[in-house]
Amino acid sequence: MKKKKIKIIVASLILLALAIPTSVYGYSYHSYDVNLKNAETLLADEKYDESAKAFLNLKASKFSNRDASLIDTKVKLISELKQSKEVFNSAEKLLDENKYIEAINSLKNVKQIDKSRYDKAQEKIKEVTNLYITDNIAKAKAEADNKHYESAIAFLDTVLKFDQKNEVANNLKVTYNKELQSIKEVEASKQAIDQASQIQQGSTKESNGTKSSSVNSTASNKSSSSSNANNTATSKPTNNTTTATDKSGYTVTYNDSWFRVHLNSGVATPEGFGIQVIQAGSQPGGIYYNFLGNNVKYQITFHLPKGDFKVSDVSSNDFHLIPSDIAGLTKNQILSGDITAVYKGKTYTGSFSRVIN
Structure with missing residues (x-):
């Protein structure tokens, strides 16, 4: 009887000895599994730092061998998602500051694996x-x-x-x-x-500067100027320089829309007259020109594609307009015409052909 009891006690001890390690192992594995699920939950809740820590702790467990690759993948994913969230939040702050280019550049760095x-x-x-x-x-x-x-x-x-x-x-x-x-x-x-x-x-x-030296010459010519006031000196050049000499003491030369006045002694005077500028404009559109001189009456006949266009006026610094619908010409085209000008009671004429600036 005693031998039987002893056998029972020994068997129980053996079973107990076998059961304790198995229970401890089972409990440890269960705990590992729980911690793994907890790490996944933290990741899903975007608690990236806590999730990364949980996965790294699992890696130290003896049960992690089978999940080593999974844990490494999760840790790398957490790092990328964390960075993606940071750049997205940064982009929203930049938008609040109206920094559009910076915001666009940040948004382009949001990872495609960042599903949310x-x-x-x-x-x-x-x-x-x-x-x-x-x-x-x-x-x-x-x-x-x-x-x-x-x-x-x-x-x-x-x-x-x-x-x-x-x-x-x-x-x-x-x-x-x-x-x-x-x-x-x-x-x-x-x-x-x-x-x-x-x-x-x-x-x-x-x-x-030359007036004082020319007073005597001018005075001596006054009588001849008055006697010839009704005479007409006419110059009809093309584009070549032409000269018209007046008995009153001065010479008028012409070259392509400009009359130049010289004393018969050859000294230039400020009395030149004619067209200085011809150019195209757009506000309003057309051809602009001026006619400079000292109280010189003039008439210009412009030869235009649609027909002749005549203007009469007195010399000034003002610019005059030939409207586009009349001019029919634009920049870099040639504008030609004839000028008749009255200078000191005498009439001078000339023809011109100029490129429109």
């Missing part, structure tokens, strides 16, 4: 691009309102880098280029007028 943000990022890129285009078009219009057409065109070029077929930007660019060209043409006209004024001023100074 990648599609949103793509939509945001389209949205921000439209905002950026709208903003630059508004800035271009504001610059154009202030006549800053070069700056306006620069903003439109920025738009066209994103959208080459943007109809609004392309149409505005055409308009602003025309306005800019018109401004340049007006500036060119002003420069031509300034140059003409400087030429006249220089000639006047030259005349003042």
Whole structure:
């Protein structure tokens, strides 16, 4: 009986000895499995730092051998998702500051594996691009309102880098280029007028310097000037220089729309007269010309494609316009005509043929 009890006790101890390690192993594996699921939950909840730590702790477990590759993949994924979330949040802050280009660049760095943000990022890129285009078009219009057409065109070029077929930007660019060209043409006209004024001023100074030495000569010629006041000296040159000598003491030479006055002694006077500038313009469109001189009455017959166009006036620094619909000519084409001018009671004529600037 005693032997039987002893056998039972020994068997129980053996079973207990076998059961304890198995139970401990089973408990440890269960705990590992729970921790693995917890790490996955933290990842799904976007608690990236905690999830990464949980996966790294699992890697230290003796049960991780079978999941080593999975754990490494998860740790790498966590790093990429964390970075993707950071750039997405950064892009939203940049948008709040209207920094559209920086925001677009950040959104482009959102990872495609970031399922919760990648599609949103793509939509945001389209949205921000439209905002950026709208903003630059508004800035271009504001610059154009202030006549800053070069700056306006620069903003439109920025738009066209994103959208080459943007109809609004392309149409505005055409308009602003025309306005800019018109401004340049007006500036060119002003420069031509300034140059003409400087030429006249220089000639006047030259005349003042020679007047004192020419007083006696002028006085001696007064009687002959009055006696010949009704005489007419006529010059009808083509493009070659032609000379008409007046008995009153001066000589008039002509060359392609300009009459030059010299004393018979050969000294130039400031009394030149004729057309100085012929150029095309667009505001309004047509051919602009001036006729300089000292109270010289003139008549010009312009030979135009649609027929002759006659004008009569008195010399001045003003520019005159032949409208486009009448002129029928544009820049770099040839304009020809005939001039009749009355200088000191005598009539002078000449023909010209000039390229339109």
